[in-house]
Amino acid sequence: MPRRMDGERVLSYVTGLLHFYGVICFEDLFNVVSEMMREELDRDDLRVLLEAAAAHEDGPYVLDMLDDYYFDIDVEDIDWVLEEQGKWDLPYRPITEEDARLVVEDQYPLLWKEGETAFWHWLQDKCDDDKQLAMTMVLEYAAELKNGMSTQELVEKIVEKLALAGAEEVREAARMVHRFVEDVPRWSYKGWRPSEQTNH
Known part of the structure; x- marks a missing residue:
């Protein structure tokens, strides 16, 4: 008799996958979950589980769906993400259950x-050591990058947000943003970072 699917474990993993991948079709999602979790899953059971989670907005596992696609709630344009993913011959980045947790x-x-951590610490310094505010900003800016914001646009946004006026302050902001941009996992690269692209 097949083992009953551990719904909480699967949903935790899928939530983590979508954080890195942005958008994924059901068949690819089924294959990734089956392979990485080493679970014998039933397609129909998985689909029912995911549809229920997508409909339950207040749960701990936040995801959304449209037709045959599942996506992170920060995705602004599913078609754009899919189009960008199609430009690169990349496998989905392997995500562990620990990553997802x-x-x-x-x-x-x-x-x-390193680039993400350094950017967070730099923002803390600019925000009077307010770690939570700096964290919120990091996550917001990462989502904007994943949705296609350019490095220059992000630099300009941060310069305005932090009211940076001096030339050295602006140069420092640009340096920190460039480091950050290189280390943020991208939906367009199926979870890989720009800094990892030379390896794929």
Whole structure:
């Protein structure tokens, strides 16, 4: 008799996947979940589970769906993400269950690379050591990058937001943003970071 699917475990993992991938069709999602979780899943059971989670906005597993696609709630344009993904011959980045758990528990700094962490610390310094405000800003800016904002647009937004006036302050902001941009996982790269592209 097949083992009953652990719905909480699967939803936690899918939530983490969508944080990195942005958008994924059901068939690809089924394959990734089956392979990475080493679960024998029933397609219909998985679809029912995901549809219920997408309809339940107040749950811990936040995801959305449209037709055959599942996506992170921060995705602004599903078609754009899919079009961008189609430009690159990349596999989906392998995401562990631990990675997914950290996403669900909002433990983002434990997932970050050096550029992301440095940017967070820099923002804390600019925000009078307000860690939560700096975290909110990092997540907001990461989502905007994932949705297609350019590096220059982000620099300009941050300069305005922080009211940076001096030339050295603006140059420092540009340096920090460039480091950040290189280390933010992108939906267009199926979860890979720009800094990792030379390896794929």
